[in-house]
Amino acid sequence: MKWIKRILVGLVAVIGLAVIVLWVTGNDHILRGIPKTYLRGVTSPDIDDMDLHPLRVVPRGTPEPWPESAALGSFALSQEARQGLVQWDTEAFLVWSGDSLIYEEYWNDSDQNTRFNSFSMAKSFTSLAVGCAWKEGKIFSLQDPLVNTVAGYNQGLDAKLQIEHLLQMASGIDFGESYGSPLGYMAKAYYGTGLEAETRAYHASLPPGTEWKYEGGNTVLLGMAVTEATGKPLGSYFSEKIWSRIGAEHDAYWNLDVEDGLEKAFSAFYATPRDFGRIGKLMLDSGKWAGEEVVPWIYLEKAFAPVNVPGVDGQNVDHYGYHFWLNTWNGHKVVACNGMRGQHILTVPDRDLLVVRIGHQRPEALEHGQSRYIQDLLDYGGALQDSYAQRH
Known part of the structure; x- marks a missing residue:
């Protein structure tokens, strides 16, 4: 019995010492991260972690339910498509053709009202907020030095840092991106x-x-710039200028570092798949909703154009804009919001096709913002759109 007690005392002492070391060295985030990951059976953040963090509500405006095609529910995925979605633990797969929702399916007890973590799709949302602040003149120019908006960036190379450099992911700041x-x-x-x-x-x-x-640190700085320029938290400003104006059926939420703190602008915007689709529709409609400008097209033209800044391999980057991913599918331009674990808002402008996929896994990491799986998702969505077109 004594040896058991000694082991327990020793274990408590080791744990206590580890806690002290983490706290003193400024790594106490690990203590908060463990119960939110390993004790839940995951090794990194997952799409269902909304209840584990402080949040800021992003209020909706007047809800506008999606026009549902009369054929909604009558189309079937191919066996290959269904296997591809189920294999990678998909929670939601939705397809729009034009204004009409033509396919919608949920798995694992999820439904139209379930909110999920956007992960890095939120980077694109932050970019949209920058576009609105620029339109209002709160951010005078995208070539403004960052220090004009966020104090403290006036020394050394920081003094040359512009808002546009952050949008381009070309700040020269080596934050590191590995979770x-x-x-x-x-x-x-x-x-x-x-x-x-x-x-x-x-x-x-x-x-x-x-x-x-x-x-992701570049996006945090953009979020700080929006807050400083507008005098409003990023989530509140995003609600006022975008979320409340695009017919969202539900309030969204943005993950904060502390209660009433700073939005994690690079990630963790929680919304329903149907409401994520509204961002895609805004992208397809040149920044307009119901004919009214929400985000200026002159900004989106820049956002959807390649940054053409050399990557670490020396090759000009043509697959990224102002926080939007750019690629092709079957010869069609694709503009996308992508997030970890395979969160996707995929738009194909010249086909007026929109695909939203939410899930826990993806088969491979993105290479230049692209993967075989994204092509597969667009194949699935494109086939459904073709079936829809045959009936109309």
Whole structure:
């Protein structure tokens, strides 16, 4: 019995020492991250973690239910498509043709009212907020030095940093993007309680505008810029200028670092799949909703154009715009919002096709913003649109 007691005392002492070390070294985010990941059976954030974080409500406006095709529910996925969706633990798959919702399916007890984590699709949403602030003149120019909006970026290479460089993912700041590193920026940004301070600890090590590197910290700085420029939290501003104006049927929520704190602008916007589709429809309709401008097209033209900044391999990046992914499918241009674990809002402008996929896994990491799985999702959606067209 004594040896059991000694083991327990020793174990408690080791755990206590580990807690102290993590706290003293500024890595106490690990203590908050463990119960939100490993104790839930996952090793990184998942799409169903909304209840584990402080949130800011993003209020809807007047809800406008989607026009549903009379054929909704009459189309069937091919066996290959169904297998591809089920295999990778899909929660929702929706397809629109023009204004009409033509296919909708949910798995694992999810439904039209279930909110999911956007992950990095939120980066694109933050870009839309920047476009609105620019339209209003709150951000005078996309070439404005960041320091004009966010104080403190006036030394060394930081002084050359512009809003546009952040939009291009070309800030020259090496934040690091891996969620797999428990001591890295992304882990601290997602599970920590001092997002602004953590972000400000990083500075440009390369001349801004000279190298493209996908970094969530750039989006955090954009969120801070929107807040400083407008005098409103990012989520509140996004609601006022976008979410409340596109007929969302539900309030959305944005994950914060602390209660009433800073939005994690790079991730964790929680909404229903149908409401995520409204962002895609806004993209397809040149920033308009019901004929009214929500996001200026002159901004979206820039956002949907390649940044053409050299990547780490020296090749000009043609697959990324202002926080939107750019690719092709069967010769058609694709503009997309992509998120970890396979969250996708996929738009094909010249076919007026919109696909939303929400799920827990994807088969492979994105290469230049593209994957075979994204092509598969568009194949599934395109086939359904073709079937719909044959009936109309």
